[in-house]
Amino acid sequence: MTSMTLSMLSREPHVITAGTAVLGEALDQQAVARIEVDWRPPLPGTAAALARVLADPRRERANATAVGRMVSARPMLVGVRPARDVLGLEPGTFLHAGPPITWERASGPMRGALIGAMLFEGLASSPKDAEDRLAAGSGITLDSCHHHRTVGPMAGLVSPSMWMLEVTDAEHGGTAYCSLNEGLGKVLRYGAYGPEVIDRLRWMGDVLGPVLRAALDRSGPLDLRALVAQALQMGDELHNRNRAATSLMVRELAPAIVEAAPEHAAEVLRFINGNDHFFLNAGMAAAKVSADAARDVPGSSLVVAMARNGTDFGIQVSGLGDRWFTGPAGVPDGLYLGAYGPADANPDIGDSTITETTGLGGFAMAAAPAIVRFVGGDVSDAVAATTSMYEITLAEHPAYQIPGLGFRGTPVGVDVTLVARTGVLPVVNTGIAGRVAGTGQVGAGLVSPPVEAFTAALEALAKA
Amino acid sequence: MNDLVEVRAGVYHDSVSLMRVSQALAGRPGVSVAIVAMATELNVGLACDAGFSVPPATPGDLLVAIRASSEDAVQEAACELERQLAARGAASGSRREEAPPRTTRSAARAAARSAARSGDATVALVSVPGEYAFLEAVDAVEAGISVMIFSDNVPVEQEILLKDRAREQGVLVMGPDCGTAVIGGAGLGFANVLRPGPVGVVAASGTGAQQVTSLLDLAGVGVSHLLGVGGRDLSAEVGGRSTIQALRALDADPATELIVLVSKPPAAEVARAVQDLGLGTKVVAALLGPGQDDLTTAVERVLGALGREVPEWPAWPASPAEHAVSEGTSGPAGDAVRGPLRGLYSGGTLCTEAALIAGTGEFTDFGDDEYTRGRAHPMIDPTLRLEALDAVESGVVLLDVVLGQGADPDPSARLAPGVARACERGVAVVVALVGTDGDPQGLRAQAARLNEAGAAVFTSNAAAARHARELARAHAGA
Known part of the structure; x- marks a missing residue:
């Protein structure tokens, strides 16, 4: 006979609740330790693909391998x-x-x-x-x-x-x-x-x-x-x-x-x-050499490139080879140099999002209190930006740490399934180019990637 | 009539919370309709049927539709809505810097980070809509945490996959459609407050397990753990995957001296697999079905196996008027009570048991999917059952009232007046009251209120069903 022990039978109960609030409140009334998930439905239309990708027996190990290589x-x-x-x-x-x-x-x-x-x-x-x-x-x-x-x-x-x-x-x-x-x-x-x-x-x-x-x-x-x-x-x-x-x-x-x-x-x-x-x-x-180390792990839903050409924002995913999944590049929200303003801004451009791909840039905003004006004004905005990225990433970087968060590792390795489940998009810091050829830089700020790049990659994973 | 219709993009609250808000708004003076719900196809349809013109919306948006007799009443209801939603936000939200986790995966990590304070999470309770339950449950299993899936409408392939992964990880998947569990003294889902003791329970039936453990508690016998496995676990398809895990785990648990397995009769090959486990702990089966002992009898067998006395199961007979009817004598309402037996249940297993015992009558399980789509479970919201009760003109009504954590905090507050009205119409009302003296609603206070309203109240569902059967026969014979 195989013996089987369940640790929950011998330990003080500590419950994660996701869903109906009354069931959580019933635990509070019993004074049971509890962590509540701030659950919301996934992005519209992604439920079936999410179920298929999460059921892929390769996924968990593939993601551990891929993000392990990255970090x-x-x-x-x-x-x-x-x-x-x-x-x-x-x-x-x-x-x-x-x-x-x-x-x-x-x-x-x-x-x-x-x-x-x-x-x-x-x-x-x-x-x-x-x-x-x-x-x-x-x-x-x-x-x-x-x-x-x-x-x-x-x-x-x-x-x-x-x-x-x-x-x-x-x-x-x-x-x-x-x-x-x-x-x-x-x-x-x-x-x-x-x-x-x-x-x-x-x-x-x-x-x-x-x-x-x-x-x-x-x-x-x-x-x-x-x-x-x-x-x-x-x-x-x-x-x-x-x-x-x-x-x-x-x-x-x-x-x-x-x-x-x-x-x-x-x-x-x-x-x-x-x-x-x-x-x-x-x-x-x-960042590029680190992200490339994580490429081509079959079954992995890890994002290995985020990049913009000034027209499209594209991502590549470890388990999906060199395919690009794109959506329109957004116009950054930011601070402008001199007399420039939002009307002068070109849509998002550049490969520098490779820093966010590997857990730096916007993901590490909490490490950079000097530039918090880019993300809304105060240090708590920067901390909130970094903290929210832990919701969509697979790991915390063992070497890249943030003193202000108790030397917690930066959130690293975007998982397209987590983006679809939470609707939380990567926080991207960026410079802003002038929209007219020959202008140069007009500002710097924050930009959100297009959600369809992530949902398209998820669909492709579901078919892979 | 004044209408307010609003779609708030990306604002999410769970359906039970929103139904509470809707109920609060609908109860305000001047308000005739209040729908505060996620803009699912169903809810948008409801609003349209009610005559509201709803702008385009997705299921991820919050729909607000209020109709009131005056513009002032609409505005006041709108203010109340803001207050209620803000209160919900404040309850669940915290400081922005410590944003709450958005997935079970993230919550498991947060628990592990704070392990020094309260230890890693031991179990996850998932009650999100069924089509998403798998995602949260997979997170728990991958994090090495057992999971109770309260949600229903989870595809069986997903259930099997989860249970196979759980076995690899050495954790247990309870559910889907698992209504109750008691683990280390904590009641999850709908759970009675049970004294600690030597009996471990493995249950493929939520209300069946609540009946068994409540009666054990009334007999002074406590429970070590109650592990739900979901209603499909002992089917040929799922093959008892979680039952086997749960039996082994209780067998290894030093606090458990005897195990009760509560289930419908399992598929034959599954029954064999379960019997062949070679457990060191005695297992008593409480199986529901034709030719099987009822649950109360099964509890009495358990007490026998433990060498304990079988007590008189608490019951509160009906007032003399109802008695007169039950004895076939003609009382003041004697002629009016003739009619069929109607079973209005909130617990599926209790409903099945009662129907088997009664052998006659029309039984409805209001906890069935058909009645819970878009509204709260009847253990939380009695509206539909009350409507059905009010519609009964004669004969005998048998209903269950299930107490415990998670259930209606005061079920008799709304049911007792309905019972009294039915009795005034000459209907005989019998209540199976499932609960313990530890339950927050107060077993004896609830029994007294229902009894004063005219109902005969039994703590044994089987006894209640037999009594109702006798009453119905008496009517038929009168």
Whole structure:
């Protein structure tokens, strides 16, 4: 005979209640310890798919495996190299942020960035010429960064001559890339393509990239997991605030920069110091290599990419391969620079949501009290934003912790079934690009992903 | 007439809470109709039938439809609605920084985080609408927590899947459609307040288990645990998956000296599987069906097995007028009481037992899905049964009143006047009162109120059914 013990028979009762309030109240009247679920019906039309996906015998283990890989990744910054070398990009090939898009459907900032990249690569003589060639399309190939182990902030344009941060995962062996951050204001990633933008890109290719490569060769790989963990405890959420992480990175690299290139050290260090977001791109590559480690686990409902191209917001799911599930990109709600206002804002754009995909950015808002104005005003709003993300995520990050929450790990690993069940959407922090090509950044704020991206992925899981 | 119709997007409250709010509004002066409900197809249909024009809405929205005699009355009702909903929000909400969990999964994690204070959760009680119950129950099982599924309308494939996963995890799935459980002294769902003691109960029948444990309690015998398994568990399809788990668990429980299994007669192969468990603890079966002992007799067998005296089961005979009828003599209302036996039940098993014993009459189980769709269970809301009682013109009415946690806090408050009206019409009323002296409603106070109203009251449903049968025969023979 098999013996069977139920711990509930020998322990003090402690009951979770979900549903009818009177049944919970009856337990309160008996003074039984109780946790009440604030239950609401799932998103309309998802009940059948949810039941099917939750019944999948692979799901629980698949999700544990996938999110386990995501949080155990050890991203190391190992090199800085031109895109043509590391990605094998041919002239005329451009990678961009978000799910795949055509010139016809591209928004203002995406078009602006493409024009700038054409000028930078010497494929057009003027912005007008670039536009004509892009519209004609011959000799031009556009593809999603995510299809090439790459991520890019905002427009996320990558062309062959740009220099890329190369990040490897010391735990699982993956590699991911991200371009170098140009700074704020009129920059290519926000769709600006004026002469100062192109000149800066040239300098980055001629000086910044080679100097950083030489410095890294001297210093050895930079442990980004450790750096992110420290920055979180210094008030960054690693998407809209990268000040601490950038400072830490400079501290790590400065001696090697000075040794490797004394003649350029001052201008390189001045450039990095002048840009609080310099670390963002390294953080994004780290996030990308971590998220990629979680890909392709059959049966897993874990989101492994969230990305926007300025027109569509798309997600990819571990158990569903490289398929994109998209909905219209929303216009962020935020704070505006100078005289810009909501009418100037482009819909959401960029691969930087890879930070939220791995539990940073909006998910780690509680770590960044300095920028709580983005989420509504006070620290309790930031804490509420982070706390709500635990409802839709599979794990708490073992290394990325939030001091203000008692060093609780950040909420990491969005599960599409939990999004459908709770109707809670990922909190995404973002910069806001001007809607007219060539404008640049107009603000920063918060955006909600389109719910249909998640329900479409759920339907696909139910059929998988 | 003044109408107020509103759809509030994304505002959710459970149906029982909303019915309470609706009831409070409908009871206000000048208000003729008050519907406060989730905008399901059914509820929107109800509102449309009542003549309201309802704007487009989804089941995730709250529908408010109020009709009153004056604009002022509508406005006052609207204010009261805000007050009631705000009170509900305040009761369930807490500080924004500590938002309540939105899923059972999240609640299990929250419990584990606060484990130092009150320990991991031991059991989850799921009473969400049936089509969603599986989602919450899976969360509990995956978190290693036993789960009681109060919800009905859960597909049997989902039940089997849950029970198989539960066995792998070493936890128990009670239900679906499990109305009662008592675990470690805590009553879940509809549960009588029972003294602790040596009898463990495994029940595929909620009200059957309540009858058995209430009678044991009245005989001074307590219960270690009452584990529900859901009405389908002993079917050939489900194969007794949870019954087997529950029997083994009680067998291993040091506090349990004897086990009672309350069920309809199981499928033959399931009965064999259960018998072949080779338990060290004696199992007494209380099976409901033709040719089986009634539940009261089964309880008496349990008392015998424990070497305990069988007491006189408490009963309160009816007032002389009803007595006169029962003895076939012609009283003042003697001629009027002729008529059939009507059984108006809230408990399905009690209804079945009574119908078997009576062998005649028309029995209705108001706890059946047909009557509970879109409204509260008759153990909480007696409206439908009262309407049925008021419609009986003659003969004998047999009804059950089930006390305990979760049930109507004072059932006789509304039933006793209905009983009195029926008796005035010459109807003989017999009540099976299922409860214990520990129940919050007060067994003896409820019995006294119903008895004063003219009903004969029995704590044994079988005794009540026999009495009703005799009365009906007396009528037929008079």
